[in-house]
Structure formats: C-alpha cells, structure tokens
Amino acid sequence: MSRHKLVKALDLDEELDDFNGGAESDYDEVSAGDREQLRLGTIKVREMLGDESGITNQEIEDSLWHYYYDADKTVTYLLSQMSNSQPKKSKKKKTGDGKAKAIGPSPDDVVRKAQNTKKPAPKAVEQSAPPTIGDKSINGIVQGVSEITIEDTKVKGKNLDVLAEFKKSKPRNAANFVVIGHVDAGKSTLMGRLLYDLKVVDPKTLDRYRKESERLGKGSFALAWVLDQGTEERNRGITIDIAMNKFETEKTSFTILDAPGHRDFIPNMIAGASQADFAVLVIDAGTGNFESGLKGQTKEHALLVRSMGVQRVVIAINKLDTVQWSQDRFDEISQQIAAFLTSAGFLAKNLAFVPCVGLTGDNIVRKADDPKASWYTGPPLVSILESSEPVTRALEKPLRLTVDDVFRGGVQNPLSVSGRLEAGSIQIGDTILVMPAKEAGAIKGIEVDSEPSEWAVAGQNIILHLAGIDAKYLKSGDVICAPLAPIQCVTSFKAKVLAFEHITPMHCEIHKGRLHAPGRITQLIAQLDKASGAMIKGKKPRLIKPGSVARVLVEVDNPIPLEQGGRIILRAGGVTIGAGLVER
Ligand SMILES: Nc1nc2c(ncn2[C@@H]2O[C@H](COP(=O)(O)OP(=O)(O)OP(=O)(O)O)[C@@H](O)[C@H]2O)c(=O)[nH]1
Numbered sequence: 287m288s289r290h291k292l293v294k295a296l297d298l299d300e301e302l303d304d305f306n307g308g309a310e311s312d313y314d315e316v317s318a319g320d321r322e323q324l325r326l327g328t329i330k331v332r333e334m335l336g337d338e339s340g341i342t343n344q345e346i347e348d349s350l351w352h353y354y355y356d357a358d359k360t361v362t363y364l365l366s367q368m369s370n371s372q373p374k375k376s377k378k379k380k381t382g383d384g385k386a387k388a389i390g391p392s393p394d395d396v397v398r399k400a401q402n403t404k405k406p407a408p409k410a411v412e413q414s415a416p417p418t419i420g421d422k423s424i425n426g427i428v429q430g431v432s433e434i435t436i437e438d439t440k441v442k443g444k445n446l447d448v449l450a451e452f453k454k455s456k457p458r459n460a461a462n463f464v465v466i467g468h469v470d471a472g473k474s475t476l477m478g479r480l481l482y483d484l485k486v487v488d489p490k491t492l493d494r495y496r497k498e499s500e501r502l503g504k505g506s507f508a509l510a511w512v513l514d515q516g517t518e519e520r521n522r523g524i525t526i527d528i529a530m531n532k533f534e535t536e537k538t539s540f541t542i543l544d545a546p547g548h549r550d551f552i553p554n555m556i557a558g559a560s561q562a563d564f565a566v567l568v569i570d571a572g573t574g575n576f577e578s579g580l581k582g583q584t585k586e587h588a589l590l591v592r593s594m595g596v597q598r599v600v601i602a603i604n605k606l607d608t609v610q611w612s613q614d615r616f617d618e619i620s621q622q623i624a625a626f627l628t629s630a631g632f633l634a635k636n637l638a639f640v641p642c643v644g645l646t647g648d649n650i651v652r653k654a655d656d657p658k659a660s661w662y663t664g665p666p667l668v669s670i671l672e673s674s675e676p677v678t679r680a681l682e683k684p685l686r687l688t689v690d691d692v693f694r695g696g697v698q699n700p701l702s703v704s705g706r707l708e709a710g711s712i713q714i715g716d717t718i719l720v721m722p723a724k725e726a727g728a729i730k731g732i733e734v735d736s737e738p739s740e741w742a743v744a745g746q747n748i749i750l751h752l753a754g755i756d757a758k759y760l761k762s763g764d765v766i767c768a769p770l771a772p773i774q775c776v777t778s779f780k781a782k783v784l785a786f787e788h789i790t791p792m793h794c795e796i797h798k799g800r801l802h803a804p805g806r807i808t809q810l811i812a813q814l815d816k817a818s819g820a821m822i823k824g825k826k827p828r829l830i831k832p833g834s835v836a837r838v839l840v841e842v843d844n845p846i847p848l849e850q851g852g853r854i855i856l857r858a859g860g861v862t863i864g865a866g867l868v869e870r
Pocket residue numbers: 467468469470471472473474475476506507510547548549604605606607608642643644645646
C-alpha cells in the first residue's frame with residue numbers, strides 16, 4: 287500500500303492543497319518496517335475495539351499512520367468518528383424505566399483501559415547520572431546542546447521580535463478552563479448553551495440536533511450535543527481525548543477543556559486540569575441531587591483540580607428551575623460549597639457563585655427572564671468568567687511546550703506536534719530541543735488556533751510543524767524547550783500531594799498531562815496542613831489517609847522532564863491515589 291493512498295484518505299482537500307503548492311513531496315513507498323508497524327498496530331487496535339465496531343482495516347491503518355502507530359490515539363480517534371457519525375445514539379439508550387443508560391464502552395472507558403494497559407517503559411535516553419531537581423549537572427546538558435547545529439533543514443526565520451509582535455496584535459486575554467461536577471449536573475447542556483448564546487453555533491445546527499434528539503426521545507440533549515461538535519477538530523490531529531471548544535467575548539478568548547462522554551472525568555481530567563487556569567464547577571440544585579453530588583464527584587473533582595494547582599473556581603448553581611428559583615436553596619448550597627472549598631485550600635476571594643438554568647439560558651449569557659429570579663442582581667455566568675483576573679502569560683520565561691500529540695500534519699509537514707505553549711515564545715526558524723530525547727529540531731511552521739502563524743507565545747494552543755528531527759524522538763508528554771534553557775530530566779523528585787486513597791511507600795504511575803511513567807513512592811517525608819501547606823510536626827508518617835496532604839519522595843525508572851511547580855497525578859492499579867505539585 288502506498289503512503290499516498292494513506293495520506294489521501296485522511297483529508298483529501300487539504301492534502302491536495304498542500305501537494306499542489308509544494309515543490310517537493312515524498313510520496314515514496316511505505317517501508318517494510320512501517321508495514322510491520324501497521325500490521326501489529328492493526329491487530330492491537332482490533333483487540334481494543336472488539337469485533338462489532340464495523341471499522342475497516344483501511345480506516346485503522348490510516349489512523350495508525352496519522353498518529354505514528356499510537357494504538358491508544360487511533361482507538362480514541364476512531365471511536366470519536368463513530369460517535370460523530372451517529373450522534374448520541376450510542377451514548378445513551380432509553381430503558382424500560384425511562385432512565386438513560388450508557389451502552390457500549392464510552393470513549394472514557396476506552397481511554398482509561400488504554401491508559402491502564404501496561405506499555406513498555408520508554409527507552410532510556412543515554413544520560414550519565416540522571417539529575418534530580420536542582421542538580422547542577424544540568425549545566426552539562428546546556429553545554430552539550432549549545433553545540434548542536436541542525437543541518438539541511440532549510441528553515442529560514444524572519445528573526446522577529448516576537449514579544450513586540452504579540453503586543454502589536456492587541457491580544458485578548460486568553461484563559462483555559464475545565465468543567466467539573468457530578469454526573470448529570472448539566473455540564474454539557476450549560477456549556478452548549480453558552481456556545482449557542484454567544485453565536486459560536488448557528489441556529490441551523492442546533493435545529494438539526496433538536497430534531498435528532500427529539501426523534502430519540504431525548505429533546506433536552508440537543509444543547510449538550512453542541513459541545514461535542516467541537517470535537518471535529520480532532521480530524522486535524524490535535525488533542526483527541528480532551529474536547530476543546532473555543533469562544534470569545536469582547537475581552538477574552540476562552541478554551542473549554544472537557545472530556546468526551548462527560549461522565550467519568552478521571553483520568554482525562556488530569557490532562558485537562560493540568561492545563562486549566564480556572565475551573566467551572568456545575569452543581570445540580572435539585573432536591574437531593576446537590577447532596578448526593580457533594581458526596582460523589584463534586585468533591586472529588588474539586589479536590590483534584592485544587593491539587594493540580596487550580597486556584598479559582600466559578601460555581602454555577604444550575605437547574606434552579608427545578609427548585610422554583612428558591613433563594614434559600616441557592617444560599618444553602620453556596621454556603622456548603624464555600625465551606626467545603628475553603629477547607630480544601632481554596633481562598634474565599636477566588637470563589638464566585640451564580641444561580642442559573644443551563645437549559646433555558648437564564649443567567650448564562652443574559653440575565654434571567656424568570657420573574658422568580660428577580661432576587662439575584664449579580665452578573666450572568668459569562669460576565670463572571672470575563673471578570674477573571676487576566677491570566678499572566680509566562681512570556682519571558684524559557685520555552686516550554688508539553689507535547690499532547692505527535693502526528694503527520696500533511697504531505698509537506700510529515701512531523702507535527704500539538705500542545706499548549708506553557709512558557710516563552712517561538713517563531714519559524716527557531717531551533718528547539720526535545721526532552722528527554724535531547725534531540726534538536728527546527729520549527730518550519732506554526733499554527734495558532736488552526737491558522738498559520740509566524741510566531742506563538744505562552745498561553746496559546748498550537749501546532750508546530752518540525753524539521754530536522756526524527757519522529758522516533760518524540761512522544762506525547764515530552765517537553766519541547768529552548769536549547770539553551772532545557773527542562774531537567776529527573777529520576778527522583780519531591781511532591782506535595784493530596785491523597786485520594788491510602789498512600790504508603792508503594793509502586794505507582796506518574797502522570798503529568800500526557801506523560802505517564804512507572805515509578806515508586808519511596809518516602810513519606812511529612813504530613814502537611816491542608817490549607818497552609820505547613821509541615822505538621824511529629825513523627826514521619828507511615829501512612830497518608832485519603833483527604834490528607836503530604837510531602838513524598840517519588841522515584842522513576844527512566845528520567846522524565848519535570849520541574850518545580852509541575853502538576854502531577856499518582857495512580858496505582860487504575861485508581862488515582864493522589865495529585866499534587868512537584869517541589870524542589
Ligand atoms: N431542569 C433542568 N434540566 C437540566 C438543566 N441543565 C441540564 N438539564 C438536564 O439534565 C440532564 C443532564 O444534562 P447534561 O448536560 O447531559 O449533564 P452532564 O453533567 O454533562 O452529564 P454527564 O455528561 O453524564 O456527566 C439532561 O437531561 C439535561 O437536559 C437545567 O438547567 N434545568
């Protein structure tokens with residue numbers, strides 16, 4: 287099978303555009319090695335999908351090719367394609383008792399299964415005496431890479447003053463937020479309403495969803511489907527297990543980070559929360575629902591985002607129509623949530639509450655129409671989101687981009703990566719360093735929000751087209767950095783973690799965004815006060831109980847790129863046991 291055929295099947299128009307405009311292309315035959323990778327990958331994907339998927343081998347191979355043989359991503363992508371072509375039919379099915387029940391594995395289930403499947407440990411990069419955080423031997427790396435030259439990449443840059451260009455572009459504030467809350471709290475409906483009322487989605491599309499959902503006896507789901515529509519972006523190869531939806535207000539450009547299926551966030555939420563500037567916590571105000579939600583995911587999600595370093599939460603107390611817009615109910619829930627969140631370490635000044643009805647749009651973009659809501663004189667949700675402090679961009683810091691996806695970005699761009707630029711700035715022609723591989727490459731193209739750009743700065747979600755580096759040196763979770771200020775790769779580090787389960791010295795997996803690495807908690811150094819983070823004096827703990835915060839020492843088998851302030855999650859046996867921040 288020719289590579290031409292594979293590429294063609296992915297996005298014909300785009301690829302032909304690329305092809306026609308390009309002077310050189312490399313439509314060579316697929317090598318024997320590639321063919322073997324495709325064969326093995328197809329077997330693995332088939333196993334993960336099951337026999338009933340109806341997906342052809344050709345489709346599997348095309349996706350494997352696009353994602354550089356990554357079976358997990360291929361499965362997630364194919365499932366998303368399946369659910370896009372049959373919206374929601376496969377998500378929920380009416381049962382005899384009128385309740386909706388999930389059928390078949392959800393994308394979350396598959397992603398979780400895939401993440402729990404033991405993968406071969408990433409090949410250790412030759413590195414003498416891997417440093418721990420703060421180790422001075424990092425200077426050796428700097429020296430080594432400063433001598434790197436990249437030959438034959440023919441990438442000419444314009445030598446722009448990127449920060450000046452950025453200022454000239456009169457940027458809007460940019461903020462990423464993650465949506466959290468209990469199952470059925472109305473998260474998708476509320477976000478769908480937000481997008482619809484801000485005219486991100488046209489009425490025709492919503493009309494189509496309405497008709498389809500009514501036909502299925504689930505009319506109220508139409509708005510939730512609006513949110514899923516954004517996942518079409520996956521076709522371009524960007525983040526596939528967190529759906530990203532964007533919307534802009536006058537002042538700010540927002541990205542909603544959400545997990546497909548909107549059911550069981552963890553572990554997709556790990557990746558989402560690690561990129562979030564703040565969280566929107568959706569609460570179902572319905573009688574009994576708030577109480578059961580607080581016992582369940584409401585609490586778990588809130589603790590998780592807190593331990594991932596998220597400091598600000600906007601609390602949407604939703605479905606107020608079901609309690610006749612009772613102010614007493616709103617006050618009661620607000621007080622309880624505020625008490626819980628402050629005890630979990632959030633500052634009261636960083637919490638904002640808004641009563642709303644996602645289904646009708648009351649207090650989402652416009653003020654509530656319902657006369658029973660007249661007691662609320664505050665702003666609607668969107669104004670609260672907008673009034674968030676502008677997120678400070680780490681523009682002047684050394685370049686850091688954690689790779690979300692590695693994929694083939696087109697005929698002219700055989701190697702592309704996507705991710706959020708966490709710090710620094712870049713432009714076409716720049717030399718970058720990939721860690722932990724310690725391999726250099728050059729930037730030959732940049733896309734910001736799917737538009738070509740000469741440059742990009744911290745805070746933007748981008749795609750980089752690379753040259754002068756082989757795909758084998760890149761994988762999800764790697765960090766792209768400036769050659770003269772590389773991130774350290776460590777084999778041990780201290781972390782302040784919030785325990786979700788009992789923690790003892792034990793084997794665990796370390797997750798940081800897309801990075802997953804096997805390791806161990808080797809020491810429980812101290813128990814910490816949850817709110818202040820101060821050490822609780824006494825003997826070294828032998829066990830950390832769920833809900834407590836502790837400082838632990840973690841060791842990993844192979845060096846991983848980590849630095850102070852990095853947000854990590856610890857998992858064992860497929861369960862999140864703790865989450866927290868990397869310390870020195
Ligand atoms: N009465 C009322 N019902 C709502 C409101 N918002 C959502 N719903 C309904 O609540 C149910 C769940 O809504 P979703 O938006 O799917 O909730 P979710 O939190 O995204 O659910 P999961 O994805 O399963 O976690 C649907 O039947 C919605 O129509 C609201 O403001 N008022």
